[in-house]
Amino acid sequence: MLAGDGKPKHILEVNGLRKTFGGLTAVENLDLRLEYGELRCIIGPNGCGKTTLFNLITGNLKPTAGRVIFEGREITAWPVPEISRLGIYRKFQVPSVFEGLTVYENMRIPYFARMKPSILGRSSVSRNEHQEIMELLERVNLAGQAGELAGNLAHGQKQWLEIGMVLASRPRLMLLDEPTAGMTIAETKITADLVQEISESSNISVMVIEHDLGFVKEVARKITVMYKGSIFREGTYEEIQADKDIHDIYLGRHR
Amino acid sequence: MLIPGIPRLLVLAFFLLLPFVGNLYLVNQFTLLLVYGMFAMSLSLLWGYVGLLCFGHAVFFGLGAYIMAMVTKQMIPGMDGILSSSLAGILAAVGFNALFALILGWFLFYGRLSGPYLGIVTLAISVLVERIFINWYYTGGYNGISSVPALSFAGWEFSDPRHLYLLVFVLSLCAYLFLRRVVNSPFGAIISAIKHNEARAESFGFHATKYKIKVFAIGASVAGLAGALFAAAAEFVSPTELGFKMSTEVLIWTALGGREGLIASFMGAVTVKLLENYLSEALSEYWVLIIGFIFLLSVIFFPQGLFGRLLENRNKGWSVTSPQRSKTKKEGRVC
Ligand SMILES: Nc1ncnc2c1ncn2[C@@H]1O[C@H](COP(=O)(O)OP(=O)(O)O)[C@@H](O)[C@H]1O
Ligand SMILES: [Mg+2]
Numbered sequence: 001m002l003a004g005d006g007k008p009k010h011i012l013e014v015n016g017l018r019k020t021f022g023g024l025t026a027v028e029n030l031d032l033r034l035e036y037g038e039l040r041c042i043i044g045p046n047g048c049g050k051t052t053l054f055n056l057i058t059g060n061l062k063p064t065a066g067r068v069i070f071e072g073r074e075i076t077a078w079p080v081p082e083i084s085r086l087g088i089y090r091k092f093q094v095p096s097v098f099e100g101l102t103v104y105e106n107m108r109i110p111y112f113a114r115m116k117p118s119i120l121g122r123s124s125v126s127r128n129e130h131q132e133i134m135e136l137l138e139r140v141n142l143a144g145q146a147g148e149l150a151g152n153l154a155h156g157q158k159q160w161l162e163i164g165m166v167l168a169s170r171p172r173l174m175l176l177d178e179p180t181a182g183m184t185i186a187e188t189k190i191t192a193d194l195v196q197e198i199s200e201s202s203n204i205s206v207m208v209i210e211h212d213l214g215f216v217k218e219v220a221r222k223i224t225v226m227y228k229g230s231i232f233r234e235g236t237y238e239e240i241q242a243d244k245d246i247h248d249i250y251l252g253r254h255r
Numbered sequence: 256m257l258i259p260g261i262p263r264l265l266v267l268a269f270f271l272l273l274p275f276v277g278n279l280y281l282v283n284q285f286t287l288l289l290v291y292g293m294f295a296m297s298l299s300l301l302w303g304y305v306g307l308l309c310f311g312h313a314v315f316f317g318l319g320a321y322i323m324a325m326v327t328k329q330m331i332p333g334m335d336g337i338l339s340s341s342l343a344g345i346l347a348a349v350g351f352n353a354l355f356a357l358i359l360g361w362f363l364f365y366g367r368l369s370g371p372y373l374g375i376v377t378l379a380i381s382v383l384v385e386r387i388f389i390n391w392y393y394t395g396g397y398n399g400i401s402s403v404p405a406l407s408f409a410g411w412e413f414s415d416p417r418h419l420y421l422l423v424f425v426l427s428l429c430a431y432l433f434l435r436r437v438v439n440s441p442f443g444a445i446i447s448a449i450k451h452n453e454a455r456a457e458s459f460g461f462h463a464t465k466y467k468i469k470v471f472a473i474g475a476s477v478a479g480l481a482g483a484l485f486a487a488a489a490e491f492v493s494p495t496e497l498g499f500k501m502s503t504e505v506l507i508w509t510a511l512g513g514r515e516g517l518i519a520s521f522m523g524a525v526t527v528k529l530l531e532n533y534l535s536e537a538l539s540e541y542w543v544l545i546i547g548f549i550f551l552l553s554v555i556f557f558p559q560g561l562f563g564r565l566l567e568n569r570n571k572g573w574s575v576t577s578p579q580r581s582k583t584k585k586e587g588r589v590c
Contacts, residue, residue, distance in 0.1 A: 058458065084460040092458075098451040109448050113460040117441040119469075169459060 008072035011036045011173055011205045012057070017066030019052055019229075026052040028229035030066070034173070039199040039206045041216045043240075044226035045249060050209045051093050053226070054175050058090055059083040070173070085113075087172030091179055093209075095158035099151030103142055103161055106150050107133045110168040133168065139194065140164040155182040159191070167198070174198070176208045180215050192218040225249075262565050263518055270424055274417040284532065286420045289427045290485045291528050292521035295508045296434055297477035299521075302506075303514035304438050305470050306450040310374040311381025312505055315356065315475040317497025319348035319482025321388065324400040324492045330393070341406045345483045352479030353472045360468035378502060385498030399493030406487045423484055427521075430477050434517050437473060446470050507550045513560025522562045 012034040019027040027049045034040055042050050055061035057068055062077040069075070075083055098106050111125045111133075125133065137143045140160040145153065150161060159179055166174055176195065180188040192215045199206050199219075210216050216223060216237065223240050225233040227249050233240065240246055270289070274282050294316050301307040326344035329335050337343065359380070368376055389397050406413040406422065413419040437443055449456045449463045457463050486492045495501060505524070512523015527546065535542040553560060 060454070060458075079462070080454075080457040081460045081462045084458055090458060092455070096452055096455040096458075098448050098455065100451045101447065105444070108444065109456070110459050112441045112445055115441060117445055119440050119442040119473075120436050121440050165459070 008069075009036075010034055010069075011038075011071055012207075013067075013069040014053075014057070015067045015069070017053070017056055017068070018064045019049075019056055019061060020064050026229055027056065027063075030226075030230055032224065032231065034205055034207060037199070037203050037205055039196070039219060039221065040208070041220035041223045042207060042209045042226060043211070043213075043216060043223060044232070048226045049229040050226055051177055052229075054090060054177055054207075054209070057083075057175065058088060084169070087170070088175065089166040089169040089171040089173075090175035091159070091162045091166055091177060093177040093181070095155065095162055097150040097153075097158050097161050097165070099149070101150055102146070103137065103148050103150055103153070104133065104146040106161060106165055107137065107168055110165055110170075113169065136164045136167055139167070141190065156180075156184070156187045159183065160194075163191075163194070171204055173205045173207070176206065178209055178211060180210065180212050185214075188212055188215055189218075191215070195219050266518060266522065266566070267428075270427075274420045274424075279416050282416045282420045286416065286423050286488045287485065288525045288528050289420075289423045290481050290488060291505075291508065291524040293427045293430050293484070294478055294481040294505055295512065295520040295524035296431060296517045297474045297481065298505050298509045299512075299514050299517055299519075300434055300438065300477070301471065301474040302509060303516065303520065304443070304450065305446045305467060307467060307471065307474075308370070308374045309377045309471075309474075310506065311377035311379070311502050312474075312478060313499075313501035314377075314381040314384050314497050315352050315478035316482040316485070316501060316505070317381075317384070317388075317492070317494070318355065319352055319479030320486035320492040320496050321394060321400070321482075322348040322351055322479075323483035323486040324403045325394070327404045327487070328400065328402075330400075340408075341404070341487060342408060344487075345480065348479040348483035349476045352475040356472040356475030357468060360471040364464045364467045364471070378499070381497060381502050382499050385494045388494040388497060395493075397494065399491060399495075400486075401491040403486045403490045403492065405490070406484075419488060423488060426480070426484065430480060431517055431521070434473075434477065437470075438517070442466070442469075507546065509560075511550060511553050511560055513557075513563025513566070515559060516563050516566055518566045519560050519562035522566065523560060526561070 010033045012032070014030060014032040017027055017030040018025070030049075030053065032053075042053070044050055052061065056063050059075070059078050059080040059082070067074055067076045070083075070086055070088060073086075075086065098109065108125055111129050134143065134146070137146055140163055142157060142160055142164065145157065150158065153161060159181070163176070163179060166176075179195065180191050183191060195206065195208060196219045198204055208219065220237060223235060223237060224231055225240060225246055232249065233243060233246060235243070270285070273285055277285070297315075298309065298312045301309050301312070323344040325331050326334060326339055326347050327341060329339045334343070363373060363376060388394055388399075394400055406419060413422050438447075445456065445461055446466050448459075449461065449466055453463045482496065485496065504527075508524035508527050509520045510523070511527060512521065513519030531542060531546070538545065557563070
């Protein structure tokens with residue numbers, strides 16, 4: 001569907017997506033539309049296919065059926081690096097940082113993705129990029145840990161570092177898979193503020209998979225509830241909160 | 256605490272001064288040690304910096320040596336005159352290896368081989384090529400090719416062992432500087448990211464497979480250069496240089512020296528070969544046992560190898576604008 005100026009209305013469109021693993025259907029007939037600049041939370045019980053959905057969008061898994069369309073272009077089953085280069089960057093559920101590199105070195109990697117990675121050049125970023133890295137580290141509360149090995153960071157700090165690296169990649173669509181897992185209440189709050197601030201201060205579209213309802217309540221205007229591989233409901237926090245069925249499948253079961 | 260650069264300068268000074276103080280026997284011996292050291296550095300690039308454990312790396316060394324021998328002995332039809340010079344031999348060895356590794360790497364890495372599978376397949380290739388050369392009458396079969404001409408460039412023959420040594424020394428230094436440049440480049444930063452977490456690197460937009468193929472070709476080329484120099488310096492080449500034994504040896508040198516460092520790997524080769532030259536006669540078969548045992552111990556207790564800490568300085572080469580590192584780092588990459 002195109003808006004007036006010929007630009008697609010949705011940054012991301014997922015049509016009839018399906019993924020089976022042997023006999024197990026992880027994602028089933030899933031349709032989803034994300035508007036430009038939207039901040040969307042995806043919730044749902046464990047094993048309902050949320051991470052699989054991300055994997056299908058980013059090319060880490062190839063769908064059994066269905067299509068993924070990013071900014072009007074079909075990207076179904078493209079290779080991972082090519083999908084990334086269109087501007088879709090993700091934070092994995094298990095924090096994935098380069099543990100053997102320092103925090104600063106981790107942050108530089110996305111910058112190398114944008115330059116022609118010369119074999120004989122110096123591996124330094126420009127003054128401006130250095131400045132940008134330090135600002136990003138400030139934003140994810142890691143400015144003091146720039147020289148620390150990423151492997152030595154606490155679980156929550158790794159999550160922040162990964163978000164910082166995703167930001168350094170200048171995403172158009174950012175996918176965050178359980179960004180507050182393993183965080184204290186205070187850290188969760190900081191992360192919620194950060195995600196909200198990112199969404200408001202830039203035109204980055206964001207999809208967040210979250211379990212923490214406090215987080216969801218704070219950040220999301222629109223929530224998608226998944227159940228058994230499909231979309232179960234979409235609505236605001238209040239609508240979701242008031243929905244009896246959702247309590248049965250999700251809230252009721254888990255809390 | 257030592258200033259990080261000093262042990263490396265000592266290594267440099269030692270190898271530079273050796274031909275002026277050592278006798279001819281020593282100089283000849285060290286010419287080959289330099290060649291083995293260069294070979295070990297090329298494996299260090301693949302294994303230590305990208306995590307490609309290549310069990311059959313000698314195939315590149317041996318092919319380099321055979322190509323050098325065949326070119327300079329005019330055994331390749333149609334290649335005579337300037338095309339049979341030392342320079343042509345070296346270029347052919349390096350070029351052929353680069354091409355061979357690109358093609359082989361394409362199959363290996365697009366076939367998603369990694370870890371032990373990669374090791375086993377490369378080993379199989381090395382053993383296969385060894386068998387081919389053992390059975391190939393034209394290249395002397397089991398005996399290989401002897402009387403390989405000495406190196407000569409533009410009419411200047413390096414028949415004086417000291418001159419030859421200095422030439423090989425300069426080329427080893429160039430190989431080291433080249434490899435160091437590569438690992439400290441943006442390309443090097445990306446391959447180290449791929450080594451640490453391939454899935455993560457791909458999600459930042461890097462085709463891990465393409466990088467692996469390229470770095471494989473670089474490692475193979477340098478191994479080919481070492482092989483070519485070996486053929487000219489030793490004046491012979493035999494199937495041993497391509498096969499199982501040589502492949503395991505270079506693995507041991509690199510592991511013992513410290514695979515995550517170029518000079519450390521280089522010194523691993525020099526040290527083990529030197530010890531072998533002096534001890535293997537006295538200890539006969541026990542030598543293999545002892546070196547195997549030391550190898551095991553080092554893998555378990557010194558993953559950084561004997562020289563990893565001494566000779567390598569992780570901070571060196573990383574960006575000038577990078578901030579001070581904390582002193583608490585426990586392990587990690589050296590370069
Ligand atoms: N690579 C895989 N191979 C086989 N089964 C998988 C794979 N990934 C996920 N699954 C299965 O698919 C279902 C959905 O998993 P997932 O998407 O991780 O759930 P969620 O993120 O919502 O907790 C689960 O039953 C899980 O076991
Ligand atoms: Mg999940």
